[in-house]
Amino acid sequence: MTTQHINDTMTDPTNRTRLREAATSAFAENGFHATTTRDIAAAAGMSPAALYIHHRSKQDLLHVISRDGHQEVLQLVRDASASSGGPEDRLAEVIRALAAYHAENHTIARTVNYEIHSLSPAQQAEIGGLRTAVLREVQAVVEDGVEAGVFDAPDPELTTLVLLSLCVDISRWYEQDRPWSPGELSDYASVVALNAVRPRSGQRIDAATRQPSTRSASERMATR
Structure with a gap:
Protein backbone atom coordinates (compact mmCIF):
# COMPACT_ATOMS: atom_id res chain seq x y z
CA MET A 1 0.00 0.00 0.00
CA ARG A 56 -7.91 20.30 15.47
CA SER A 57 -9.35 19.01 18.73
CA LYS A 58 -12.30 17.32 20.38
CA GLN A 59 -13.72 20.77 21.06
CA ASP A 60 -13.42 21.69 17.39
CA LEU A 61 -15.38 18.56 16.51
CA LEU A 62 -18.12 19.53 18.97
CA HIS A 63 -18.19 23.01 17.45
CA VAL A 64 -18.72 21.65 13.93
CA ILE A 65 -21.50 19.35 15.13
CA SER A 66 -23.17 22.21 17.02
CA ARG A 67 -22.84 24.72 14.19
CA ASP A 68 -24.21 22.40 11.53
CA GLY A 69 -27.04 21.23 13.77
CA HIS A 70 -28.15 24.78 14.57
CA GLN A 71 -27.90 25.84 10.94
CA GLU A 72 -30.14 22.94 9.98
CA VAL A 73 -32.72 23.93 12.60
CA LEU A 74 -32.61 27.57 11.51
CA GLN A 75 -33.33 26.64 7.90
CA LEU A 76 -36.09 24.30 9.01
CA VAL A 77 -37.73 27.10 11.02
CA ARG A 78 -37.39 29.58 8.16
CA ASP A 79 -39.09 27.18 5.77
CA ALA A 80 -41.91 26.42 8.22
CA SER A 81 -42.53 30.05 9.15
CA ALA A 82 -42.77 30.97 5.47
CA SER A 83 -45.57 28.47 4.87
CA SER A 84 -48.93 29.71 3.63
CA GLY A 85 -51.76 30.60 5.98
CA GLY A 86 -52.27 32.87 8.95
CA PRO A 87 -50.25 33.06 12.17
CA GLU A 88 -51.99 30.02 13.67
CA ASP A 89 -51.20 27.82 10.67
CA ARG A 90 -47.63 29.07 10.48
CA LEU A 91 -46.97 28.60 14.20
CA ALA A 92 -48.41 25.10 14.01
CA GLU A 93 -46.04 24.31 11.12
CA VAL A 94 -43.05 25.68 13.03
CA ILE A 95 -43.82 23.68 16.17
CA ARG A 96 -44.49 20.51 14.18
CA ALA A 97 -41.19 20.88 12.38
CA LEU A 98 -39.21 21.58 15.55
CA ALA A 99 -40.84 18.84 17.61
CA ALA A 100 -40.40 16.26 14.86
CA TYR A 101 -36.76 17.25 14.38
CA HIS A 102 -35.93 16.92 18.08
CA ALA A 103 -37.60 13.51 18.22
CA GLU A 104 -36.13 12.12 15.01
CA ASN A 105 -32.68 13.57 15.72
CA HIS A 106 -32.71 13.34 19.51
CA THR A 107 -29.09 12.21 19.74
CA ILE A 108 -27.57 15.15 17.89
CA ALA A 109 -30.11 17.52 19.45
CA ARG A 110 -28.99 16.51 22.94
CA THR A 111 -25.41 17.23 22.01
CA VAL A 112 -25.94 20.62 20.37
CA ASN A 113 -28.34 21.89 23.04
CA TYR A 114 -26.83 20.54 26.24
CA GLU A 115 -23.08 20.71 25.53
CA ILE A 116 -22.91 24.32 24.37
CA HIS A 117 -21.03 25.36 27.53
CA SER A 118 -18.21 23.01 26.57
CA LEU A 119 -17.36 25.26 23.62
CA SER A 120 -14.90 28.15 23.70
CA PRO A 121 -16.29 31.67 24.27
CA ALA A 122 -15.91 32.49 20.57
CA GLN A 123 -17.63 29.27 19.55
CA GLN A 124 -20.41 29.87 22.05
CA ALA A 125 -20.92 33.33 20.59
CA GLU A 126 -21.31 31.90 17.10
CA ILE A 127 -23.79 29.27 18.24
CA GLY A 128 -25.57 31.89 20.33
CA GLY A 129 -26.08 33.96 17.20
CA LEU A 130 -27.72 31.02 15.46
CA ARG A 131 -29.94 30.34 18.46
CA THR A 132 -31.00 33.99 18.53
CA ALA A 133 -31.83 33.80 14.82
CA VAL A 134 -34.08 30.80 15.49
CA LEU A 135 -35.75 32.68 18.35
CA ARG A 136 -36.41 35.76 16.21
CA GLU A 137 -37.90 33.72 13.36
CA VAL A 138 -40.42 32.07 15.67
CA GLN A 139 -41.01 35.27 17.64
CA ALA A 140 -42.00 37.04 14.41
CA VAL A 141 -44.79 34.50 13.91
CA VAL A 142 -45.98 34.97 17.49
CA GLU A 143 -45.95 38.75 17.05
CA ASP A 144 -47.95 38.42 13.83
CA GLY A 145 -50.55 36.47 15.79
CA VAL A 146 -50.64 39.10 18.53
CA GLU A 147 -51.05 41.86 15.96
CA ALA A 148 -53.89 39.94 14.29
CA GLY A 149 -55.58 39.42 17.64
CA VAL A 150 -55.50 35.63 17.43
CA PHE A 151 -52.72 35.16 20.02
CA ASP A 152 -52.70 36.38 23.61
CA ALA A 153 -48.99 36.75 24.34
CA PRO A 154 -48.19 39.82 26.48
CA ASP A 155 -44.46 39.05 26.16
CA PRO A 156 -43.85 37.55 22.69
CA GLU A 157 -40.16 36.88 23.34
CA LEU A 158 -40.79 34.98 26.57
CA THR A 159 -43.68 33.14 24.95
CA THR A 160 -41.37 32.09 22.13
CA LEU A 161 -38.71 30.87 24.57
CA VAL A 162 -41.31 28.71 26.32
CA LEU A 163 -42.51 27.24 23.02
CA LEU A 164 -38.96 26.54 21.87
CA SER A 165 -38.18 24.87 25.20
CA LEU A 166 -41.19 22.61 24.70
CA CYS A 167 -39.66 21.35 21.46
CA VAL A 168 -36.00 21.25 22.47
CA ASP A 169 -36.66 19.27 25.65
CA ILE A 170 -38.14 16.44 23.58
CA SER A 171 -34.58 15.45 22.70
CA ARG A 172 -33.77 14.96 26.39
CA TRP A 173 -36.32 12.22 27.04
CA TYR A 174 -37.36 10.87 23.64
CA GLU A 175 -36.23 7.39 22.59
CA GLN A 176 -37.30 5.20 19.69
CA ASP A 177 -39.20 2.85 22.02
CA ARG A 178 -41.57 5.59 23.17
CA PRO A 179 -45.23 4.89 22.33
CA TRP A 180 -45.50 8.00 20.14
CA SER A 181 -43.99 8.42 16.71
CA PRO A 182 -42.26 11.71 15.87
CA GLY A 183 -45.26 12.59 13.72
CA GLU A 184 -47.76 11.96 16.51
CA LEU A 185 -45.61 13.85 18.98
CA SER A 186 -45.19 16.83 16.67
CA ASP A 187 -48.93 17.05 16.00
CA TYR A 188 -49.65 16.99 19.72
CA ALA A 189 -46.97 19.60 20.43
CA SER A 190 -48.53 21.94 17.87
CA VAL A 191 -51.92 21.62 19.58
CA VAL A 192 -50.36 22.36 22.98
CA ALA A 193 -48.55 25.39 21.56
CA LEU A 194 -51.65 26.84 19.93
CA ASN A 195 -53.72 26.27 23.06
CA ALA A 196 -51.06 28.12 25.04
CA VAL A 197 -51.25 31.27 22.93
CA ARG A 198 -54.92 31.39 21.95
CA PRO A 199 -57.17 33.79 23.89
CA ARG A 200 -59.56 32.15 26.32
CA SER A 201 -63.02 31.30 25.01
CA GLY A 202 -61.89 31.99 21.47
CA GLN A 203 -61.90 35.76 22.03
CA ARG A 204 -59.70 37.95 19.88
CA ILE A 205 -57.30 40.19 21.78
CA ASP A 206 -56.73 43.82 20.87
CA ALA A 207 -52.96 44.14 20.46
CA ALA A 208 -52.91 47.71 21.78
CA THR A 209 -54.99 47.31 24.93
CA ARG A 210 -54.45 43.58 25.69
CA GLN A 211 -58.23 43.36 26.17
CA PRO A 212 -60.71 41.12 24.36
CA SER A 213 -61.75 42.85 21.16
CA THR A 214 -65.36 43.19 20.09
CA ARG A 215 -64.39 44.13 16.55
CA SER A 216 -64.16 41.66 13.69
CA ALA A 217 -60.87 41.07 11.91
CA SER A 218 -62.02 43.12 8.92
CA GLU A 219 -62.97 46.03 11.18
CA ARG A 220 -59.57 45.98 12.86
CA MET A 221 -57.78 45.89 9.52
CA ALA A 222 -59.83 48.86 8.26
CA THR A 223 -58.60 51.09 11.10
CA ARG A 224 -54.89 50.39 10.61
Missing part, protein backbone atom coordinates in the same frame (compact mmCIF):
# COMPACT_ATOMS: atom_id res chain seq x y z
CA THR A 2 1.49 3.35 -1.04
CA THR A 3 1.81 6.39 1.18
CA GLN A 4 -0.56 8.24 -1.14
CA HIS A 5 -3.16 5.49 -0.76
CA ILE A 6 -2.87 5.65 3.02
CA ASN A 7 -3.29 9.42 2.97
CA ASP A 8 -6.29 9.19 0.66
CA THR A 9 -7.88 6.61 2.95
CA MET A 10 -7.34 8.66 6.09
CA THR A 11 -8.76 11.84 4.52
CA ASP A 12 -11.75 10.08 2.96
CA PRO A 13 -14.87 12.23 3.64
CA THR A 14 -16.70 9.14 4.87
CA ASN A 15 -14.21 8.95 7.74
CA ARG A 16 -15.15 12.47 8.77
CA THR A 17 -18.80 11.42 8.79
CA ARG A 18 -18.04 8.33 10.87
CA LEU A 19 -16.14 10.41 13.40
CA ARG A 20 -18.95 12.94 13.67
CA GLU A 21 -21.58 10.26 14.16
CA ALA A 22 -19.46 8.49 16.77
CA ALA A 23 -18.74 11.75 18.60
CA THR A 24 -22.38 12.82 18.54
CA SER A 25 -23.50 9.55 20.12
CA ALA A 26 -20.72 9.60 22.72
CA PHE A 27 -21.30 13.23 23.69
CA ALA A 28 -25.05 12.63 24.01
CA GLU A 29 -24.62 9.51 26.13
CA ASN A 30 -21.61 10.37 28.30
CA GLY A 31 -21.18 14.13 28.01
CA PHE A 32 -18.37 16.05 26.33
CA HIS A 33 -15.89 16.01 29.20
CA ALA A 34 -16.30 12.30 29.95
CA THR A 35 -15.73 11.36 26.31
CA THR A 36 -12.13 10.92 25.16
CA THR A 37 -10.76 11.13 21.64
CA ARG A 38 -9.92 7.44 21.96
CA ASP A 39 -13.57 6.70 22.73
CA ILE A 40 -14.64 8.53 19.58
CA ALA A 41 -12.04 6.89 17.37
CA ALA A 42 -12.81 3.42 18.73
CA ALA A 43 -16.55 3.89 18.14
CA ALA A 44 -15.77 4.98 14.58
CA GLY A 45 -13.51 1.97 14.07
CA MET A 46 -10.46 4.15 13.51
CA SER A 47 -7.10 4.84 15.11
CA PRO A 48 -6.83 7.47 17.89
CA ALA A 49 -4.86 9.74 15.57
CA ALA A 50 -7.63 9.76 12.96
CA LEU A 51 -9.62 12.50 14.68
CA TYR A 52 -6.77 14.99 14.33
CA ILE A 53 -6.63 14.51 10.57
CA HIS A 54 -10.09 16.07 10.29
CA HIS A 55 -10.34 18.27 13.39
